[in-house]
Every structure is written in structure tokens, then in C-alpha cells.
Amino acid sequence: MPASGSSSAQQARRLLAGRLRELVKDAGLEGKDVAVLCGWHPSKVSRISTAKTQPSADDIRAWCRACGADDQTEDLIASLRAVEGMWVEWRRMERSGLRRAQEAVLPLFERTHWFRAYSSWLVPGLLQTHGYTEDVLRAVQRRRVTIDDVADAVAVRMERQRVLYEGDRRFAFLMEESVLRNGLGQSDTQLEQLEHLLTIGSLPHVSLGVVPTRLSRSRMPVEGFWIYDRAQVNVELVSGYLTLTQPSEVSAYAETFSMLADIAVYGAKARTLITASIDSLD
Known part of the structure; x- marks a missing residue:
């Protein structure tokens, strides 16, 4: 995940790295031991443990397995997903079209x-008319999205406007x-x-x-x-x-x-x- 300027994202990355370091300490290991057990270069362990590199879900699975902490795997992967969700590039968010991004x-x-x-x-968006929304999303689609589901995306945004009148x-x-x-x-x-x-x-x-x-x-x-x-x-x-x-x-x-x-x-x-x-x- 690319680094963002958000201290929320930075803090979350550091917290995740801290939890991974704690697993190593609790297991009585050192970083070089984790590297050997995972089949990695020691520098990868160092980068992950200092939050310089974002681990993948597979990296977390291997890390937990090396530390004998398989019961922590799913919780840590959930934390990883939360970190990833703080900053999303448009091309990633919209890779399957604009409708899902609206939903x-x-x-x-x-x-x-x-x-x-x-x-x-x-x-x-909550104040946009149908025609205005169509022009906005069409411009987005032409600029960065290969899938043309603009009509469906407009319908979703229009339906979402019901929150203006409910509750x-x-x-x-x-x-x-x-x-x-x-x-x-x-x-x-x-x-x-x-x-x-x-x-x-x-x-x-x-x-x-x-x-x-x-x-x-x-x-x-x-x-x-x-x-x-x-x-x-x-x-x-x-x-x-x-x-x-x-x-x-x-x-x-x-x-x-x-x-x-x-x-x-x-x-x-x-x-x-x-x-x-x-x-x-x-």
C-alpha cells in the first residue's frame, strides 16, 4: 500500500508492526530466526517490523506460523485489511467499475x-441531479475506468439520496x-x-x-x-x-x-x- 500523509494510516501501520514484534518476543525469537523460519532475507523482517514495508496476508500467516501463534493470524489479517482500507487508490477502488464504488x-x-x-x-453527491451525476461519473469513467457501468452507478447514487428524507x-x-x-x-x-x-x-x-x-x-x-x-x-x-x-x-x-x-x-x-x-x- 502506498504511504499516505494520514497520521491515522501511519499509526495503524505502526500498531500492526508492533503486534508482529510482540509475537516474536513472546516466542523467544529474534528477527533473524523469523527470517530463517519463513525463508526470507533478514531485511524483509526488519522492514515489516519497523512498518517500512506493509506485509501481505500471506506474510502474516508465515510470521504467525514461525512464532507458533497461528491463533493470532485471522485477527492480524483483519487489522491489515483495516489499514489497507484507510487509503485506497481510485484505480483500485474502481477496477470493477463505478457501481460497486458507489454501493x-x-x-x-x-x-x-x-x-x-x-x-x-x-x-x-447527495445534492446532485441525475444529469449532473451522469456528467460527473462519465468524466471519471473516461479518465480512469475501463468498464462502462455509468448508468448503473448513477442509479445507485440517486437511490442513496433517500437518506436526505429518511430518519x-x-x-x-x-x-x-x-x-x-x-x-x-x-x-x-x-x-x-x-x-x-x-x-x-x-x-x-x-x-x-x-x-x-x-x-x-x-x-x-x-x-x-x-x-x-x-x-x-x-x-x-x-x-x-x-x-x-x-x-x-x-x-x-x-x-x-x-x-x-x-x-x-x-x-x-x-x-x-x-x-x-x-x-x-x-
Whole structure:
């Protein structure tokens, strides 16, 4: 797994490496003994035990077998899968198409009661119209996915929007003003999307804020992110999808959201910006 800048991912890798070192110590062995028993070069044991190299599931099986700790194998492999899930490259997430990538996040949306989302690129998925979503996913498919299941992926995302209307949920969306004028798709698609924002913004459990484009901002734009309750943050980067669960990192994004929310406009002022973007289409 490629190293990410996330301290959550780094910490999880170190914890896994620490558990593997403990197995060696508890077995009364040294790293060179594990290397011999596994048929590896000693440097591989060193890299795994210091978290410089991510072990594979087979590596963990061999390690546990060498330490006489086969009963620890499945638990450690589960920890490995959790580490791998913190950072996923788009090409890996989307290798079987876009539909499964959309389906994968549905359980997370269903169990969340407080959504906070910030976007500096696009209208957030829960607020997208069918046509806008189709243009977004078609652009993704053309750029990096060989399988064309865009129609199915759009249907999944549209179905996921039911969380907006079900249960006792709260939503706070922030968008940069530039999102309203990003030129995605044709003018009729953009018009439909902007008009939809005016409708969604009137829902009592939805807060829709627009961060105006202006000088001397107190907080500059950042990467798009979603905060799910107080438990998890997902960040969409150019190269992949980052999942953060470490409390300090979740708090950092919550603080950033709060700062951006303070400089956003809402209600009539937000509608004025959206309406101005509609007028610019003419």
C-alpha cells in the first residue's frame, strides 16, 4: 500500500508492526530466526517490523506460523485489511467499475445521523441531479475506468439520496462559489442543478452554505471532505480516497469545516449567489 500523509494510516501501520514484534518476543525469537523460519532475507523482517514495508496476508500467516501463534493470524489479517482500507487508490477502488464504488459507501450513509460536507470542486453527491451525476461519473469513467457501468452507478447514487428524507438526520453542506460556475456539462444540466440547490436549501434539516469568492479570506479553500457524525472523515484526493478515524484528525476537519462555515453565506444571500450563477448561463 502506498504511504499516505494520514497520521491515522501511519499509526495503524505502526500498531500492526508492533503486534508482529510482540509475537516474536513472546516466542523467544529474534528477527533473524523469523527470517530463517519463513525463508526470507533478514531485511524483509526488519522492514515489516519497523512498518517500512506493509506485509501481505500471506506474510502474516508465515510470521504467525514461525512464532507458533497461528491463533493470532485471522485477527492480524483483519487489522491489515483495516489499514489497507484507510487509503485506497481510485484505480483500485474502481477496477470493477463505478457501481460497486458507489454501493460501498451506502452502509456508512445509512448509519450516519449528522452529515457535514465541504466541496471546492463539485456539487456534493447527495445534492446532485441525475444529469449532473451522469456528467460527473462519465468524466471519471473516461479518465480512469475501463468498464462502462455509468448508468448503473448513477442509479445507485440517486437511490442513496433517500437518506436526505429518511430518519432523524441533519445535513450541513458547504460549497465554494466557484462550484456554482464550474462549467460541468451543458447549460441545461447546470441550470437544472442550480435550481435543485434552491429547492434542497429550503429543507428544514438541511443547511446549505456558499463560500463567496473574495479577497482576504480567513480560511482558504481545501480538498473536498465529508464528516460522518463525529466518527469518520472521508477525503477525496486526486490520487485516491482517504478514510480518517483518528479523533485528532476528525477534529481537525471539523474545525476546518467550522471555519469555512463562518465565512459562508446562507439563506437569501446564498440564493442570490445561486441565482446569479443561473443568470450567467443566459
